[in-house]
Amino acid sequence: MLESLLIALGHAVVYAVLAGALLVAAYYVLDLVTPGHLGSHLRGVDETGAESVHAASRSAGLV
Template identity: 70%
Template sequence: MTDLLNALFHAVVYAVVSGAILIVAYYVLDLVTPGHLGSHLHGSDEDGKASVHLQSRSAALVASAWMISNALVLFTAIWSNGATSFGWPLVWTVSFGLLGVALNAAMLFAIDAVTPGNLRQIVTEPGPVRPLAYLAGATALSVAAIVCASIA
């Protein structure tokens, strides 16, 4: 019974810590994209009025890939280290989780620098998914794969 309670406690702690890092990841993406990311996803104008015509499907694709990417890094860190105990495994999870967020932001700027136009502006424009949004989403998932491989 003690093992079960201990495992449940670990699960709650890792879930809370990972959830906090994912919230940080969302806010970092919000900071590196023009405007308010929530408005692009919701389709709100400056007055807060929602319209399906103001929604950015490109922003939704990039934000989804960004969140999955960061969650994969957290998953791998927990899976590789979390069964042992708290302490260093939790520090590893936080460290790699924040590294994943930082590398995703850096790669978004790098891809923006080598692609035509303003990638960060393009992926927040209302309407259908723009081709550059697929590149931005794939880049986030690529970063996750690299960081996950370095953990494992």
Template identity: 70%
Template sequence: MTDLLNAVFHAVVYALVSGVILIAAYYVLDLVTPGHLGSHLHGTDESGKASVHLQSRSAGLVASSWMVSNALVLFTAIWTNGATDLGWPLAWTVSFAVLGVALNAAMLFAIDAVTPGNLRQIVTEPGPVRPLAWLAAASALSVAAIVCASIA
């Protein structure tokens, strides 16, 4: 029974820490994209009026891939380190998660620098998914794969 309670406690701690990191990851993406990311996703204008025509499907694609990317890093870190105890395994998980968020932001800036136009502006424009948004989404998932491989 003690093992079960200990495992449940670890699951709760890892879930709470992961939730905080994923929220922080969202805010980092919000900081590196122009405007308010939530407004681009929801489709609201400056006055707060919502319209489906103001929604950015590109921002939705990039934000969702960003979240999946960071969740994959968290999953891998927990899967490989979290079976023993909290302490160092939790510190490793947080360290790799922060690294994943930072590398995703750096990659977004790097792709923005080598592609024509302003990638961060383009992916927040209302309307259908733009090709550069697919590139930004793929880069986030690529960063996750690289960080996950370095953990395992």
């Protein structure tokens, strides 16, 4: 009983680590194909460092 629980827990940990690695790899692949830096697009900052128009619309989703 305990042995099968530990095996299942090990599978869950391996699955979580692989999923996290896949998310990180996908972020870097998308960063390569996105013009500019993907992180600054997600934060709503344009090339000059100022907040873009999309940053203001982020608060509209909270309403």
